[in-house]
Structures are given as structure tokens and as C-alpha cells.
Amino acid sequence: MSALQPMRRSIITSILLTLLCAVGVQAQKTLRWGADPSGGAPYVFNDPNHPDQYIGYEKEMVDALAAAMGRQPEFVPSDWETLVSALRRKSFDVIVNGLEPTADRQKQIQFSKPYYIFQLALTVRSDEQQIHSLSDCKNRVVGTLGNTAASRLLQKEGIPMKAYADPPTAYEDLKLGRIDAVIMDVPAEVFYVSKDPKVKRACEPFFRGTYNIGLRKGDDELKTEVDAAIDKIVNDGSLEQILRKWGLWNDAQVELQTKNKAGEPPQSESAGYDITSISFNWREAIWRLTRAAFVTVLIAFGSMAIAVVLGMPLAIGQWKGPRPIQWLCTIYVEFFRGTPVLVQLLFLYFGLPTIGLAMPGWLTALIGLGLNYAAYESQVYRAALAAIPRGQWEASYLLGMSPLLAFRRIILPQAFRIALPPMTNDFVSLFKDTSVAYAISVWELATAYRELANASGQFLLLGVAVSIFYLIMSLPMAHLARRLERRLQRTEAVEAVESEVV
Amino acid sequence: MIRVTNLIKNANGTPILRGVSFAVQPQTVTGIIGASGSGKTTLLRCLNGLERIDGGSIECADVRLESNLPKQVYARRVTDLRRKVGTVFQHLYLFPHLTVLGNIIEAPTHVQRVPRKQAENEAYQLLESVGLKEKARRYPERLSGGEQQRVAIARALAMHPDLLMFDEPTSALDPKRSAALRSLLRGFVERGHTMVIVSHSIGFLEGLADNLLYLEQGEVVEQGPAEQLLNSPQDPRTKDFVAQAK
Numbered sequence: 001m002s003a004l005q006p007m008r009r010s011i012i013t014s015i016l017l018t019l020l021c022a023v024g025v026q027a028q029k030t031l032r033w034g035a036d037p038s039g040g041a042p043y044v045f046n047d048p049n050h051p052d053q054y055i056g057y058e059k060e061m062v063d064a065l066a067a068a069m070g071r072q073p074e075f076v077p078s079d080w081e082t083l084v085s086a087l088r089r090k091s092f093d094v095i096v097n098g099l100e101p102t103a104d105r106q107k108q109i110q111f112s113k114p115y116y117i118f119q120l121a122l123t124v125r126s127d128e129q130q131i132h133s134l135s136d137c138k139n140r141v142v143g144t145l146g147n148t149a150a151s152r153l154l155q156k157e158g159i160p161m162k163a164y165a166d167p168p169t170a171y172e173d174l175k176l177g178r179i180d181a182v183i184m185d186v187p188a189e190v191f192y193v194s195k196d197p198k199v200k201r202a203c204e205p206f207f208r209g210t211y212n213i214g215l216r217k218g219d220d221e222l223k224t225e226v227d228a229a230i231d232k233i234v235n236d237g238s239l240e241q242i243l244r245k246w247g248l249w250n251d252a253q254v255e256l257q258t259k260n261k262a263g264e265p266p267q268s269e270s271a272g273y274d275i276t277s278i279s280f281n282w283r284e285a286i287w288r289l290t291r292a293a294f295v296t297v298l299i300a301f302g303s304m305a306i307a308v309v310l311g312m313p314l315a316i317g318q319w320k321g322p323r324p325i326q327w328l329c330t331i332y333v334e335f336f337r338g339t340p341v342l343v344q345l346l347f348l349y350f351g352l353p354t355i356g357l358a359m360p361g362w363l364t365a366l367i368g369l370g371l372n373y374a375a376y377e378s379q380v381y382r383a384a385l386a387a388i389p390r391g392q393w394e395a396s397y398l399l400g401m402s403p404l405l406a407f408r409r410i411i412l413p414q415a416f417r418i419a420l421p422p423m424t425n426d427f428v429s430l431f432k433d434t435s436v437a438y439a440i441s442v443w444e445l446a447t448a449y450r451e452l453a454n455a456s457g458q459f460l461l462l463g464v465a466v467s468i469f470y471l472i473m474s475l476p477m478a479h480l481a482r483r484l485e486r487r488l489q490r491t492e493a494v495e496a497v498e499s500e501v502v
Numbered sequence: 503m504i505r506v507t508n509l510i511k512n513a514n515g516t517p518i519l520r521g522v523s524f525a526v527q528p529q530t531v532t533g534i535i536g537a538s539g540s541g542k543t544t545l546l547r548c549l550n551g552l553e554r555i556d557g558g559s560i561e562c563a564d565v566r567l568e569s570n571l572p573k574q575v576y577a578r579r580v581t582d583l584r585r586k587v588g589t590v591f592q593h594l595y596l597f598p599h600l601t602v603l604g605n606i607i608e609a610p611t612h613v614q615r616v617p618r619k620q621a622e623n624e625a626y627q628l629l630e631s632v633g634l635k636e637k638a639r640r641y642p643e644r645l646s647g648g649e650q651q652r653v654a655i656a657r658a659l660a661m662h663p664d665l666l667m668f669d670e671p672t673s674a675l676d677p678k679r680s681a682a683l684r685s686l687l688r689g690f691v692e693r694g695h696t697m698v699i700v701s702h703s704i705g706f707l708e709g710l711a712d713n714l715l716y717l718e719q720g721e722v723v724e725q726g727p728a729e730q731l732l733n734s735p736q737d738p739r740t741k742d743f744v745a746q747a748k
Binding site for chain 1: 550552581584585589596598599
């Protein structure tokens with residue numbers, strides 16, 4: 001009975017709060033905060049036991065901050081890469097997502113005083129003997145999240161990097177041997193792999209940066225309010241309590257909070273703390289876009305080649321094969337057409353390694369899209385083949401041709417003309433579908449645009465640059481397809497002119 | 503040349519040909535006449551192996567097809583048979599992606615492996631004989647119906663068949679073109695070709711066919727020299743058909 005009481009009270013409270021909000025928004029202001037909950041542990045993430053609720057140390061901290069400010073917290077799930085631009089678009093009022101106050105970001109938004117000191121942890125496989133520090137990684141591929149302190153550090157050190165959308169993917173690839181090390185902020189590292197026997201820390205955590213709350217420039221009142229609230233939860237020990245609960249309390253925090261309690265003025269953030277910064281470099285951006293474009297082209301052409309070749313046996317099997325083959329081909333086609341290509345890629349990337357087949361991301365995307373589009377091409381072929389009159393087969397047989405010869409010399413060339421326009425269509429859409437490779441951390445053009453634009457805020461200019469890249473690639477293809485179509489009809493056209501003259 | 507004995511063909515349990523027997527002598531023209539649905543076209547499709555026979559036998563230039571042959575043996579003999587028989591369909595089925603010349607040399611170069619140059623020379627000769635030499639580089643769709651038909655004839659002749667078969671050759675031709683085709687075919691007969699022509703047009707066959715075969719409901723009602731069958735038919739059913747056709 002007594003155990004139920006607090007719960008009941010909290011229900012009543014929340015009903016009252018809702019009513020209060022409904023009666024007058026002025027009565028209690030909200031604090032709308034944005035963060036990326038996907039793979040966002042331990043900052044803010046979906047509670048595995050109550051998937052419709054969010055938990056995390058920053059969630060608890062915001063609750064405490066909001067309480068101190070007399071506001072009602074309202075979480076706006078967002079996307080890590082677009083947090084800064086979403087804040088500026090007023091999707092929410094503050095960013096609380098382990099955000100580091102870099103120089104680039106400070107051009108776009110302002111920051112509160114720090115609330116946490118983070119360090120970086122370098123993780124390697126348990127059997128790794130060579131890597132004992134970041135400098136041992138010069139010729140290895142290191143995984144991390146895109147647009148973070150860690151990624152900027154790697155870039156600055158010139159270490160080959162692979163950017164991931166969330167920590168679990170990166171650690172998964174480390175265990176599968178696709179990369180050699182992962183560098184991550186300590187909170188994430190503690191949460192995801194501190195108890196995993198397959199990996200270990202290569203060295204003690206290093207680097208010392210701060211997490212601050214991001215605010216729009218000009219929201220100075222809110223900044224004062226937030227800073228005061230941070231002081232409050234530091235001073236009354238509630239932040240320490242939360243951090244201890246999540247295993248994130250350490251000497252660095254003691255140092256931060258002691259300074260704070262001592263009432264030292266909010267210092268220019270650089271004093272005493274490291275700040276990663278890679279200023280945006282257009283030359284480098286274009287170079288990275290070029291590489292991304294190359295990956296896009298590689299995936300598009302490679303998978304189309306697979307689709308064009310594999311589509312044919314599928315089409316013939318489904319059309320003329322014996323019953324069991326027909327069934328198999330139909331199952332294949334319906335499976336690949338009936339499930340999202342994204343799911344297929346994730347399956348290939350994370351599912352296949354469990355049976356010992358770990359392919360790199362670009363190859364997975366190339367094969368996955370190829371298998372997927374083969375299903376579509378087979379239907380294009382089947383329709384085209386079925387459109388050739390039976391009389392064409394019979395005429396070929398009566399001239400003594402074998403079925404194979406008739407198919408190759410008579411049926412296929414005619415079917416090809418029918419199939420060419422829909423195939424061109426499919427290729428264009430395949431070209432765009434390469435962007436789903438983002439899901440398996442392939443750095444292709446669409447991903448590149450998103451990351452670079454969010455890092456720099458140059459959505460417009462980079463958008464133009466990326467569009468030009470896409471056009472450079474797609475226009476020649478469209479031109480080529482048109483020329484091929486024309487070539488198939490040219491003789492007839494010459495002919496038409498000739499007969500008119502006659 | 504051809505001996506058909508008691509040929510039976512069923513389609514979905516319905517008899518189409520009920521014991522057809524006839525013979526074709528070398529260097530003659532045999533016309534098969536009859537109303538629509540009488541089984542004329544099916545008979546032709548049995549003769550060139552597009553339909554498998556259900557009873558009786560076909561002997562054609564020392565290839566013998568029997569209804570009870572095992573599937574593979576039957577298929578092999580059909581292949582042999584097709585080397586001797588050329589067919590011109592009612593709908594022609596020219597290859598639209600190949601030029602006139604390409605249509606004609608396709609089978610010689612890829613089936614008989616005749617060198618391309620030689621095949622082309624022969625093709626030009628054939629085109630000359632059907633009066634289309636200057637249209638060798640055109641595509642079939644740019645030709646008139648009559649011209650297309652002559653291409654189909656040249657295509658069949660390029661394989662040097664012993665026997666040439668036509669299915670309804672006049673269905674798409676006006677009377678003037680019909681007459682032109684008849685004189686063309688007569689020329690081929692004089693040069694020693696053997697032909698079987700399926701047609702419902704008695705007018706076209708008169709004076710071209712040596713022998714006629716009147717088919718009704720899958721049975722041969724009457725056969726004999728063309729003149730006799732047209733001028734003094736014996737069976738009343740033939741009499742009716744000839745009278746109506748004229």
C-alpha cells in the first residue's frame with residue numbers, strides 16, 4: 001500500500017501539471033531540450049524496459065536543471081548531426097547532448113558553463129598487442145562518431161578514420177575486425193564496453209574537454225537562467241548523485257565542481273581544458289566530397305552490374321524453369337521487393353558476420369543493392385521477354401535454330417530494346433538509393449553532405465557543390481542511355497529519311 | 503516427297519485432324535483448301551514439327567515422324583525435318599531488329615555456318631529473284647506487306663529447303679499483289695521447287711496448284727488433280743465449297 005503511494009502521488013502530480021499546462025502556458029514555462037536518443041546511451045536513450053520512455057544521466061540532469069529553473073522539461077528527440085541547425089531553427093531551446101564548445105559551433109550558437117569534463121577512451125580488441133596509444137594507430141583505421149571531439153582529434157593527427165552514427169555499430173565493427181580501434185567519449189565507452197571481455201582499453205583515458213549546454217545566440221536571459229541552475233545542482237550535490245549513479249563520477253568532476261563551488265567566474269572555456277577544433281576547409285571538403293562521390297559511383301555501377309547479370313537467370317527461371325526453380329525465383333523476387341532495402345543491408349552487415357562472413361561496408365552495400373535490384377531487373381526482363389510474340393520463336397525454330405540460339409540472336413535483342421527504358425529508370429533510382437549505405441557507415445555522397453554541412457553550417461554552398469557532383473555523375477549516364485537507345489534505332493531513322501527521299 | 507498416313511492430332515481432347523492421308527510428288531504444288539477451322543493450319547504445323555502428332559506418320563524426304571516415337575527421338579527427327587522444309591507464316595514473323603539482309607543471312611550464318619560473304623552473295627541473288635535487291639539494307643517495318651512477304655520467302659529459301667510451305671499467303675494481299683505473288687511462285691516451281699500451300703482462296707490456287715486437297719472438320723473429303731477437283735468435284739461437300747468460293 002505504502003509502496004503504491006508515491007506512484008499514485010506522481011500520477012496525480014503529472015495530471016495536475018498537465019492541467020496546469022493546459023490552463024495557461026504562462027503558469028509554468030517549458031524547457032525544450034534536444035538530443036539524439038538513438039544509440040545515445042548513457043546520455044539519453046530509450047529505456048530497454050520501457051521503450052516508450054527515455055532515460056540517461058543527461059535526462060536526469062535536465063530534470064534537475066528544469067526543476068531548479070521552475071520549468072517543465074520537454075524532450076525533443078533529434079539527430080546528432082543536425083542538432084545545431086535544429087536549435088537555430090527553434091525546434092527546441094537548448095541542446096543537452098554531451099556537446100563540446102568548439103570554435104566552429106561557437107560561430108553559430110553560444111554555450112552555458114561546463115557541467116561535465118569528458119575524456120576520451122581508446123578501445124581495442126582484447127588480443128591486440130600493437131596499440132598502446134593513439135599514436136600507434138597511424139596506419140590503422142579508427143572508428144568514432146562523426147563530428148565529435150574524437151573525430152576532430154583523429155583528423156588533426158592524420159589518423160585514418162571511419163565515422164559511425166552510433167557507438168554500438170562502431171564497437172560491433174571493432175569486434176568483427178573491420179576496424180582496429182574505437183575512440184569514444186568515456187561516458188559512452190563506460191556504458192557500452194566496460195564489461196565486455198572481447199575488448200579492452202588500450203591506455204588510460206586521455207584528453208580533457210567539457211560538455212556544455214548549447215543555446216541560441218541572443219537567448220541571454222535563458223543562458224543566465226541555465227548557468228544559475230547548473231550552479232545550483234552542483235552546489236546541492238544532485239549532479240554528483242546522478243553522475244555517481246551512472247558510474248561517471250571521477251576526479252575530473254571533483255576538480256570541475258570544486259572550482260565551481262569556490263565561485264570562480266565562468267572562465268573562457270579554453271582555460272585548463274582542451275578544445276578540439278578543425279576549422280572548415282573548403283579545399284578539404286571538396287576533396288572529401290570527391291572521395292564520397294567515388295564511393296557512390298562504385299556502389300551504383302557495381303550493384304547495377306550485379307543486378308543486370310543476376311536478373312537474367314532469375315527472369316528465365318521464373319518464366320520457363322521447372323516448378324521448383326520457378327518457386328525459388330519467385331520467393332527471391334518477392335523477398336527482395338517486399339522488404340525494405342535498408343533492412344536487407346543491416347541484415348547483411350550485422351547478420352552475416354555471425355556465420356563468419358564479415359564484408360566491409362562498401363562491399364556490403366554494393367552486393368546488397370545488387371541483390372535487391374536484381375529482383376527488379378528480373379521483372380523488367382520477364383515482361384520484355386513475354387512481350388516478344390511466340391511467332392518469333394517458331395520462325396527461329398523453323399529456320400533450324402536451337403532454343404539457345406533463337407534466344408540469343410532473335411529474342412534477346414528485341415527484348416533488350418523493350419527493357420532499356422525501364423532499366424535506365426532503375427539505374428537512376430539505384431543511384432539515389434546508394435544513400436541508404438549511410439546506415440552501415442559507408443561514407444557516400446549524401447552522408448558526406450549531411451556531415452560536412454552540419455559541421456560547418458554551410459548547407460547552401462555545400463548543397464550546391466553536392467548537387468553539382470550528382471549532376472556530373474548522372475548527366476553522362478542519362479546521356480549514355482539516350483545514345484544507346486538512339487543507336488538501336490539509328491539505322492531505322494536513316495532509313496526513314498532515305499525512303500522519304502525516294 | 504511427302505507421304506502422310508492416317509495423321510491424327512488432338513488439342514485438349516478435341517480431335518483437330520482425324521486420320522489425314524495424302525502424298526506430295528516432287529516439283530509439284532499441292533494446295534490445301536477448306537473453310538476456317540477445318541484443320542488446314544494445324545496440318546501444316548504438324549508437317550513442320552511445330553505440333554507433335556498424336557497418331558499416324560509423316561514421311562518427308564527420308565525423315566519419318568511417328569506418333570509413338572520417344573520424345574527425344576521425335577525432337578531429333580523434327581530437327582532433321584526442318585532442314586528440308588521452309589515455312590512462310592501467315593503473319594510472316596520477320597525479325598524486326600534485323601535488316602532485310604540480316605533476316606535472310608541470320609540462319610545460314612548461324613545455323614549452317616556459311617561464311618558471311620558467301621551468305622550475303624546468295625541473299626542478294628535471292629532478293630533479286632523476288633525483286634527486292636535495292637531494299638536489302640532496310641528494316642522490315644519500312645516495307646509494304648507484299649514486300650515483307652517476299653522477304654519471308656527469300657528467308658525460307660536461303661536455307662535451301664526441299665519443300666516450301668505457305669500458310670494463307672494471300673490473306674494480306676490485294677488482288678493485284680496476289681497475282682504478282684502467283685507468278686513469282688510459278689517461277690519457283692518451274693525452277694524445280696516443291697510447294698504446299700494452305701489457302702482458303704481457290705482463285706489464287708487455280709492455275710498454280712497441281713493437286714488439291716479439300717479438308718473439312720479434320721478429314722480429307724476429296725483430293726486429286728486441281729482441274730478435276732475444281733471443275734467436277736465428286737463429293738457434294740466439295741461441290742458446295744467450290745461453288746461458294748467461286
